[in-house]
Amino acid sequence: MTGKKRCSLLPLAVVLGLLLASCVSGCSPQSGNVSEKVYVVGTDAAYPPFESAEGDRFAGFDIDVMNEVAKAAGFQVEWKNTGWPPLIADLDAGKVDIGMSAISITDKRREAFDFSDPYFDLNQLILVAEDSPISKLADLQGKQIGVQAMTTGEDIAKKAFGYSYAGIKSYKEMPSAVNDFLSGRLDAVIGDNGGIIYYATKIKDKKFKLIKDEAFPKESYGIMVKKGNLALVKKINQGLHTIKTNGTLQKIYDRYFQQQ
Template structure:
């Protein structure tokens, strides 16, 4: 998931196409959040994210908001630590963890064995799967049916990985985008035949689209994915705080409450 100046133009096109996405701009921070009770540290931990993936991370009036933001703020409050948000973008988020300019990463980051070699992950906070966006009259019923067609994905995401796994790393029909709105925009403008992306994001767009003919397909061959909160490998103290707070909001119902806010009741 990446962000840049293209987000503004992409958003304008999407609104014109009927996708009333409530995210715009680039950059921005929001004040620290977290508990101030007994045991709370004065240290403020920098949280990096890519605020171009509504409804998980987005910018509203220059403030970073969304599902993941609410989740980590609730974790920080329950875990007794303070955080400050930074809209790093996708690749700089990982670089920031490597260099120590970012303490925590949350941005719909799928827990994978490859990433676990370099970073430590919290317990999962969201279960996800890939969906396929195609025209309403498309005969496509599964990913394999897209062979030979142009497929849009957000670069460096699991959506890109599943397409490469199915059709090869050099598949000519694969088109990667800096952000998901750009791929969806190109789909509705006929530049790609389908889009493969996370269920939460595509389902969010479905609610915002009017007067467009499309359908979402779930391929049972897609493996379930789990989003986790990431820290630099070996940062055990920070990870313990995150997992402690996450456990508390799972048990008290706060995590489910946040899910319902953005996606409705399960």
């Protein structure tokens, strides 16, 4: 749910060159009926292929999906790059209306926020060196593990090895964890499949493998709103239903993930 300042592994110009070819949107509301309601959407625009930004230009799978949901439901969106941890606080404080940032639907998050219907199914993967003997989560005991802070990957690692386990390194941004893995400072990185596969495909001159532990729970991404805003959830679900049934969501998915 997924560094923010581009690292050497993922040059900003390269990432945005790929993503902006598909979709570009600014911080201002999307074009449409001027009488339509405008909602501010907070995101962590450093998690390609789901969301990326350069200045006021946003691009990625989540960006495309949210824009199409808004169009189908009859409202407009204004994008705001909040970053990941601040997104939670901003949504709770009413500084943004919607959270759209590869956010896994969990029971804990449902206690504090309301979610749309799922729009993307996922699972966690473990990134390790190709010659590593690691084949499952339990094999990471005693290893240095990179995760993104406040994500389900972090929750899984802490539940498996203890919340005080010093080997878990939590990063503000996933690219920073991947870079430390490439530099030999980590034995493994745990992350959502869509994002970690994307980063793995960018790795040059280093052999690696991705491990799916069947013990990992199934997850889905949802669009998050402030607790109790059921009217907005209904609008979003109406838009989601439309783009699911008319094939738009599948077309967006194929654009970003068909090659994976």
